C-alpha cells in the first residue's frame with residue numbers, strides 16, 4: 452500500500468492561463484488505481500480546464516503529468532487515448548446523424564479502408580453487457596435519450612481501451628434513476644481496477660459514489676480528503692470558503708391576481724406524438740408553482756407553448772386575462788414573459804456573441820441601451836457590469852465569446868438576464884442545473900425574492916427537493932397531463948413519487 456506504485460496518475464504543479472485569468476494555478480492531483488475521485492469546486496474553479504489538460508485538449512503552461520510513474524507529454528486527445536485516458540465532456544461530442552457504431556469508431560486511426568461493422572457491433576454489445584446495460588449499435592444518435600447518448604460516450608472511451616475515465620458533470624443531464632444506473636456502471640469499472648475522475652455539484656452524489664475528493668477554488672488547490680472523513684457541510688465550506696445554508700427562509704405566499712391560465716392545452720412533440728394532453732394549470736402573481744415529473748413527460752413542450760416557441764394544437768393560454776394563444780415569442784417577451792430554458796447554449800445564449808451582447812439580447816430595444824436608431828455600447832457595458840456584480844458571474848473578458856465561460860457561469864448569465872428584468876411571468880426550467888452549491892442557494896433565494904415582488908413563477912425541475920424548498924404548490928406532470936396538484940405544506944413525498952411514476956391513485960386538491 453505504499454503510495455507510489457498504487458498511483459495511476461499524478462498531475463504535478465499544473466498551471467494553465469487564459470487571457471485575463473489563471474484557470475489552474477499550480478494545481479497538483481493524484482489518482483489511485485481503482486478509485487472514484489471527485490473533483491469539486493465552484494463554477495469557474497478550473498475543473499473542466501484541468502481535465503481538458505489531461506485529455507490533451509489544452510497544453511499546460513507549467514507542470515508535469517505522470518501515468519503509472521512515467522512522465523508523459525499529452526499534446527492531443529489522441530495522445531491521451533493512447534495513454535488510456537478517456538473523457539466524457541460536459542457538453543457531449545457525438546455526431547447526431549451518425550449511428551452508434553460510426554460514432555464509436557470515429558477518429559480512430561487503425562480502422563483502415565474497410566470497416567467490419569458487424570464485428571464492431573459485437574464488441575459494443577459485449578462492453579454494454581459487461582456493465583449491465585443495453586444499447587442498439589445501429590441506432591442513430593438523435594434517436595437516443597440523453598442517458599443513452601451518455602452510455603455511447605462511455606462505450607466510446609472503453610472501446611478505445613480507457614483505464615482512466617473522466618466524467619465532467621455526467622449527472623447534470625440525468626434523471627435521478629439514470630444517475631443511479633450510471634453509478635452502478637462506475638462501481639463496476641472500479642471493481643475492475645479502472646480509475647475514475649468524477650465532476651459533480653451534487654454533494655449527496657459525491658458522498659455516495661466517491662472514495663476521495665479534491666477541492667479547487669478560484670484555480671487553486673484547496674486539498675484532497677477521504678470522503679468517509681468529511682460531511683457535506685465541510686465539503687461545501689472547502690469549496691466556497693464559508694458556511695452554506697441548506698435551508699431557505701420562506702414566508703407564506705401572498706397571492707395576487709391570476710397571471711397565467713392554461714386551459715385544455717394540446718401540443719405535439721418534434722416526433723409528432725402528443726406531448727401536452729389537455730392540460731390545465733394556473734399561476735398567480737406572488738406564487739411559485741413547481742412542476743415535478745420525470746423528464747420527457749411534456750414539461751419542455753408545455754414551457755415552449757407558453758413562451759411561443761411551440762404551436763398549441765388545441766386549448767388556450769391567457770396572460771392576465773388576455774388571450775395569448777400562439778402569440779409570437781417576441782410579443783410574449785414584451786408582455787413580460789421571461790424564460791430560462793434548460794438548453795442554455797441552444798436556446799438561451801448565442802455561443803459566439805460576447806457576454807455584453809448576450810446580456811443585452813432582451814432589452815437592446817429599450818432605453819437607455821437603445822438610442823434612436825443606435826445602440827449605446829457604454830450603457831450596455833454598464834448594464835452588463837451590474838449583472839456581473841450582482842450575480843457574481845466569473846467573466847475573464849467581456850468581449851470574449853460567451854462559450855469560453857465555464858458551464859455554470861453561462862447559466863448564471865442567462866439567469867441574471869431573465870430574472871433581473873422583473874417579469875410578470877417567469878418560466879424557469881432546471882434553473883440550478885450545473886450550478887455550484889453557493890450559486891444554487893443564490894438562485895433559489897432570487898426566485899423567492901421575485902415571488903415576494905409579485906412575479907408569477909412556473910418552476911420546472913426534476914429535483915423534487917428543489918421544488919419542495921421553493922414552490923408554494925407542486926403539480927405533478929405525467930404523460931402530458933397534470934395528475935395532481937398539492938400545497939407544499941401538505942405534501943406527502945412518497946405520494947408525489949408515486950404520481951411521478953404514473954400511479955393512478957393520485958391525490959387531487
Ligand SMILES: Nc1ncnc2c1ncn2[C@@H]1O[C@H](COP(=O)(O)OP(=O)(O)OP(=O)(O)O)[C@@H](O)[C@H]1O
Pocket residue numbers: 469470472474492493494495496497498499500501845846847855856857858859860885
Ligand atoms: N478556452 C478558454 N478561453 C478563455 N477562458 C477560458 C477558456 N476555458 C475556460 N476559461 C475560463 O477559465 C475559468 C475556469 O473554467 P472551467 O471551465 O475550468 O471551470 P469549471 O470549474 O469547470 O466550472 P463549472 O462548474 O461552471 O463548469 C473560467 O473563468 C473560464 O471562463
Ligand SMILES: [Mg+2]
Pocket residue numbers: 498499500541619857858859
Ligand atoms: Mg466545467
